[in-house]
Amino acid sequence: MFKEIECEYHIPVLYEATLEKLVTNKEGVYLDCTLGGGGHSEGILKTLGDGGKLISIDQDQQAIDFAKKRLEKYGSKWEVYKDNFENLDTVLYLAGYDKIDGILMDIGVSSTQLDxxxxxxxxxxxxxxxxxxxxxxxxxxxxxxxxxxxxxxxxxxxxxxxxxxxxxxxxxxxxxxxxxxxxxxxxxxxxxxxxxxxxxxxxxxxxxxxxxxxxxxxxxxxxxxLEVLKTAIDKAVECLKPGGRLGIITFHSLEDRIVKNKFRELATNCICPPELPICMCNNKAKVKLVTRKPIAPTEEELKFNIRARSSKLRVIEKLG
Missing domain, CATH: 1.10.150.170 (Putative methyltransferase TM0872, insert domain)
Known part of the structure; x- marks a missing residue:
């Protein structure tokens, strides 16, 4: 499988696990916040049915230019916007959507940018x-x-x-x-x-x-x-339909700590101090944890993409 998904721009990490955990409605609308070379975006497009839709974001014009050539065959099933993914809510508004079925964030620098x-x-x-x-x-x-x-x-x-x-x-x-x-x-x-x-x-x-x-x-x-990541997580959850999923791939401990703590906070009901005998906050969990522990790359994947070695995937699902 990994030989099949290699591309000259960037090898997407945790490819199979991301598609399996993220795409739960093949006729739904999805957002790839970090287009890069289009590896994950193409995987989502291949998984979606004829009624599905993918919107991608990237702030790097070089990445957008490359991905346009790669993904133009998907026609109106795919749209791309040049922006920072902290503005994902604005992008969805411009695309004509309020609540969608899934959002992916692959955080960090692509291999092409590094090289x-x-x-x-x-x-x-x-x-x-x-x-x-x-x-x-x-x-x-x-x-x-x-x-x-x-x-x-x-x-x-x-x-x-x-x-x-x-x-x-x-x-x-x-x-x-x-x-x-x-x-x-x-x-x-x-x-x-x-x-x-x-x-x-x-x-x-x-x-x-x-x-x-x-x-x-x-x-x-x-x-x-890190500032962008914190902002984007809150916006992403608000933009999901009930049952919609947010998947985030991180590459170092700072990012993963932010995602883990934020996901845990969003999945918690009462946030009152433990010394209070009864709940006074009336807080309700907004999501449930799909992955209680992060998904790491397999040995097979690392043979083809050593830069995936520190990657971790965490996924949550919006509650009704």
């Missing part, structure tokens, strides 16, 4: 600092690295990258940019290496590059990824 030197996402290439998923966005990695105050930089690197050497990295960045602006990923990597030694992975695993966590942190800040 494109011009995008500046990866420390593997010495290129201009950028990291914007939307190339028209005003803030890039260059502004974060060269304009943020030292304390703010340290906070971002610690909270979004879970990097223990965050203060030292921030201090060295500020010292370096006093001499000249930090313009490339290579310059930033050299600075990080002065603060973080090469880390050996667990036995049998590849060594972790010293810049991994800092680059992750800056990318999250540039694209407001």
């Amino acid at each position: 494109d030197p011009e995008r500046g996402f990866s420390f593997r290439y010495d290129t201009k600092l950028d990291m914007r998923m939307n190339k028209t966005a005003k803030i890039s990695a260059y502004e974060v690295v060269n304009e943020y105050e030292e304390g703010e930089l340290a906070k971002i690197i610690y909270e979004y990258g879970e990097e223990k050497a965050s203060r030292k990295i921030a201090r060295l960045i500020v010292e370096a940019r006093e001499e000249k602006p930090i313009e490339t990923t290579g310059e930033l990597v050299d600075i990080i290496k002065m603060a973080v030694p090469f880390r050996r992975g667990a036995k049998g695993k590849k060594q972790k590059h010293p810049a991994t966590q800092t680059f992750q942190a800056i990318r999250i800040e540039v694209n407001r990824e």
